[in-house]
Amino acid sequence: MSTLASLGGDLSRLRHLNSLAVIRALRGAEPLTLTAVAEQTGLSRPSTKDVVDQLVALGWVVEVPPSAGGLGRPARRYRFRADGGHVAGVDIGVHTVRAAVADLDGNVLAETRQTVSRDTPVDDRLAATFRAVAGCLAAAGLGQDDLWSVSAGTTGVVDREGRVQISAGIRDWAGVDLTARLGELFSCTVHVENDARLAALAERERGAAQGVNDAVFLHAGRRTGAALIIGGAVHRGFGGAAGEVGLLPVTHWATAADYLHDCPVVPADVPKGDAARHTFDAAREGHPVAVAAVERYADDLALGTSAMVMTLDPELVVLGGGFSRAADVLLPLLRTRLEEVCLRMPELRGSALGEECVALGAVGRAVAHLDQEFFGTGPGSIAPPR
Amino acid sequence: MSTLASLGGDLSRLRHLNSLAVIRALRGAEPLTLTAVAEQTGLSRPSTKDVVDQLVALGWVVEVPPSAGGLGRPARRYRFRADGGHVAGVDIGVHTVRAAVADLDGNVLAETRQTVSRDTPVDDRLAATFRAVAGCLAAAGLGQDDLWSVSAGTTGVVDREGRVQISAGIRDWAGVDLTARLGELFSCTVHVENDARLAALAERERGAAQGVNDAVFLHAGRRTGAALIIGGAVHRGFGGAAGEVGLLPVTHWATAADYLHDCPVVPADVPKGDAARHTFDAAREGHPVAVAAVERYADDLALGTSAMVMTLDPELVVLGGGFSRAADVLLPLLRTRLEEVCLRMPELRGSALGEECVALGAVGRAVAHLDQEFFGTGPGSIAPPR
Structure with a gap:
């Protein structure tokens, strides 16, 4: 059987593109019949069969047992070999x-x-x-x-x-x-x-930013950082330094989390990794010192965020990092501050993925x-x- | 003669792509021979002739008279009909x-x-x-x-x-x-x-940002503004509001040019459109009041610029707008300020295109x-x- 590599010229390129289209249709989906693959790829039924047969021979695609029930001979179904x-x-x-x-x-x-x-x-x-x-x-x-x-x-x-x-x-x-x-x-x-x-990237693939082409991701936790999705892809920048607006002294991101860690409501024996949780909990209950600490944190978070939002005009801002567990407290404060200065408000969402x-x-x-x-x-x- | 539209299926799509490749090769270039077009497009010589003949029939491409001199029959040359x-x-x-x-x-x-x-x-x-x-x-x-x-x-x-x-x-x-x-x-x-x-866009196509995929364009003039090139294209943002970081109060861009317009070195009868030129000229000659005014302007310009640079990590910052005529004065001041705060310094260039x-x-x-x-x-x- 000939491999794709042995086919020459324009036809090979076309067939290669067809193979990619078939693999894309089968990736992450339920097993599909040839008819379903043809529909999704826009290829003719004979072309689809040809490409699927080759991918089976190469080991990238396997036929799965027909589903039970129904009348007549069930159509063959295929899936990508994700466990390969x-x-x-x-x-x-x-x-x-x-x-x-x-x-x-x-x-x-x-x-x-x-x-x-x-x-x-x-x-x-x-x-x-x-x-x-x-x-x-x-x-x-x-x-x-x-x-x-x-x-x-x-x-x-x-x-x-x-x-x-x-x-x-x-x-x-x-x-x-x-x-x-x-x-x-x-x-x-x-x-x-x-x-x-x-x-x-995880938020784009399986979290709060699915289907969004332009988004700002905030890492709000013991460290404060950010990353950008532009045109559906993670933006690295020319030297890999994109999203580092928080390193500008004017943003105060280097020390922003200290308001939460050093708040008087945090018991003395609490390890630093748990300190912010106490401050958020106290703020939820209306403790004035904790509310003030969270508001000062939100001030700092909002300044750097507004710089990114006004630069990029993204569709969405995702609040991620460890503090996203306090999104119920933080998002309203962040929204108020951004609405004061942003020309067009992006949507705000808390991360759905947590610390993983x-x-x-x-x-x-x-x-x-x-x-x-x-x-x-x-x-x-x-x-x-x- | 059949038109491209009448060809069906995959073959038509391939031929359409070939036509685009030929037009791209001929756009903006000197007239090319079929051999040169074939080289640039990677198409076979017969395919190239086929596509060029069709484009001539459709009126997009014309044959130009052969260049004078040389032995033997000169090869036919073709050009895109830009004057169409x-x-x-x-x-x-x-x-x-x-x-x-x-x-x-x-x-x-x-x-x-x-x-x-x-x-x-x-x-x-x-x-x-x-x-x-x-x-x-x-x-x-x-x-x-x-x-x-x-x-x-x-x-x-x-x-x-x-x-x-x-x-x-x-x-x-x-x-x-x-x-x-x-x-x-x-x-x-x-x-x-x-x-x-x-x-x-003009800087990207024919100015200081040719060949650069990620650039920040500063409009420095009576108004202060910015625009972004990301991935080789102008970035609009989700709502068309990208590049408006200068509207954040913290940047002071709304009033930045006032330092130059209101400088005491500007004669009283000078119209506002010419005022900044006097300040830049005086600063070039070392007049302390003018130097101070230009430095305060550069402070404001640098703050908003640093926010964009630290967000995007672009390869290049282009200083454009009317004040780009004073790039000799402004670029060194901008560079010093950005070097103080930016993680990775982009290249800085003055606009080559001026007010057009x-x-x-x-x-x-x-x-x-x-x-x-x-x-x-x-x-x-x-x-x-x-």
Whole structure:
């Protein structure tokens, strides 16, 4: 049987595009009949059958047993082989390392988390990352060989090659060539990205920003950061420094969360990771000191947000990060402040994904890298699954 | 002879794409031989001849006389019929209305300008716009029937339908349905856009931002404004309000130019349109009061610029608008201030286009609208020139 790569010229290119169209129709959907695939792709029925047969031969598509019931011979149905390979997404944070392992459709099979600290040595933080992934693989009954791609998110400015340029949160993190260091631990390809950007990607793929082309994602938590979705894709910027408006002194984002952490309503023995929750709870109950603290936090959050909104005029602003659990308190305050200064108010929504969002975004990025590798680079790039 | 529209199915789509590739190769270039067209498009020589013959029959491409000299029979050469139609670009400003008429490649044939004022009634401003275009047509030896598309830029926030939403500069301008009003004056299609955005487009097409995918364009003049190029295209925002960061009170852009206009070095009898020039000249000569005024202006310009730079991380910032004539004074001051706060410094350049840039951008937008109309909407959309 001829492979796609062996077909030459314009016809091959057309057939390659048809294969991509069929795979797109089958990705993440229920099993489809040839008729349904033809409808979704706009291809003729004979062309559809031809392409599906080839993809079955290559191992990317499998026929599934016909559904029970009905009269006559049931139509054959096909699905993408999402379990043909797996990816890992990791979130290397200041206080926590999280990992998720998923299939090629991004369905998460297992998640783990480990506690680290701001001062955890670089080698130990990387070892914790490896253990987090290994734990996911074990939980999912998979081995290292089942892993095709690892994507990692971390705090700070990360360049295109995956080197940490600046990191305010993690000791000795700036200067680490994270792609290379993780590449020593994993035998598959590794990609690294800024964590807020991966969280924004997760919101776009499966969270509050689904179907939205232009959105601002706020990471509101112990750190305050942001990321942008422009034209349906995460915007990195020319040097990977987009979304860093909070580093401008005028925004006060570096210290914004201190109002919440240092509020007198927080009991003395509460660890810093839980402090803001106490302040939000007290503000909900109307405690004046807590209300004032939350309002000052909202002032700072709104100034940097308004700069992004007035620059980009996005459709949506998503409030994410740990403080999104207090979206009921924060969103109304943020809305009032933005309405005062913004020419056109975007919609505001709280994140639906919670603290897993960076790891989920990393899973999405890993799947996208595999798509690019297998399907993205022109005729002949559709290789069979390993 | 069959038209492209009559060919059905996938083959027609492929042939349509080939036609677009040939037209792109011929647009704006010197006349090309079939061999050169085949090289640039990647099509086979027989396919190229087939497509070029069809485009000649449709009137989009003409054969040009062979170049003189050389041995043997010279190869036939072809060019796009840029003179098959014309467009107008107009800049409806606070103090001036400018127009330019160009061919389908955007080559400007004639330009005019008229003086108006902030208080010119709406009807008179529109009449001045019509006269500006009529003057261009007369100068170029063309009539209204030669005009296929008119694109207009104006100050303020303009929605997708071409209604002025907000205009700080022109009296009674907010609420004007500019597309409809201009449509009553011109018999061809009319499009309306924010002026800074058209200036940014001109910089991208033929100015300081050629080949740059992500750039911030500063309109520095009697008004202070901005526009964004993202992914190689002008970014409008969800509601057409992108680039309006200068409306945030914290930026002081609304009053920034006052430092230059109200500087004591400006003679009392100088009209406001010339005032800033005196301040820049005095600053160049080291006059302390003028230097201080320019520095305070640069402070304000830099704050809003830094917010856009830290949001987008662009490759380039273009200093445009009337004050770009003082780029020698302003760019070093802007650079110093941005370097203090920006994570990654973009390149800074002064505009190369001067005060014609909005009209030039409008020409580019009009050409793009025609391209979309004739070539952009799938099989069968290649209609013969009128």
